[in-house]
Ligand SMILES: Nc1nc2c(ncn2[C@@H]2O[C@H](COP(=O)(O)OP(=O)(O)O[C@H]3O[C@H](CO)[C@@H](O)[C@H](O)[C@@H]3O)[C@@H](O)[C@H]2O)c(=O)[nH]1
């Protein structure tokens with residue numbers, strides 16, 4: 495078959511070859527990729543991959559798995575150790591709203607997709623766009639697959655100090671892309687309490703706040 499958007503002719507975002515991801519993988523001799531089908535190329539890409547997997551008892555089995563590919567992302571915890579505050583975002587998230595969240599308004603650390611940037615460049619861009627903050631040095635914290643059974647995305651986690659002087663813009667996100675982001679400053683202890691009582695329910699945000707709590711003993715004046 496030819497003339498398939500995203501496969502051999504450009505789709506609405508100019509992409510081709512979207513069915514090729516994974517075909518050449520050889521790193522694991524217990525895995526043989528048989529086929530990759532493009533099942534959807536909307537904003538992001540959904541594939542169905544058929545592969546053989548050698549089980550631990552040596553028997554081979556054939557599996558099909560759907561994989562959602564939206565690229566990699568980055569996120570950052572902005573903290574003011576002197577005032578014991580953190581700077582977060584609040585915005586509407588439809589996937590949470592459609593899955594039981596009361597109003598879909600989620601508190602999160604600033605985050606975004608890398609697009610074509612390296613993780614540090616991307617997170618500086620997102621912090622400026624979403625929080626209106628110009629950050630100095632950022633520290634790499636860790637990198638994590640957030641939903642490895644179905645989503646390819648790796649998220650690069652960062653942390654950086656901020657002060658009120660670094661709040662050089664208003665933030666809010668890119669209105670032309672439909673973003674409407676409230677900048678929310680919280681006392682760190684309140685943020686931890688909000689994890690416990692369910693007012694903070696975003697995974698990356700919980701990870702970074704708990705990392706910051708665990709690191710307290712190692713901080714000057716911690
Ligand atoms: N039209 C359209 N635009 C979309 C769509 N999906 C994403 N976008 C555009 O892509 C932008 C994504 O904004 P980012 O700031 O780059 O990403 P994010 O949604 O805030 O953060 C994502 O990345 C984090 C880290 O990787 C994730 O942790 C978080 O869950 C989230 O998915 C949106 O503002 C929007 O313009 C879509 O289906 N349709």
Ligand SMILES: [Mg+2]
Pocket residue numbers: 604605606607620624
């Ligand atoms: Mg974002």
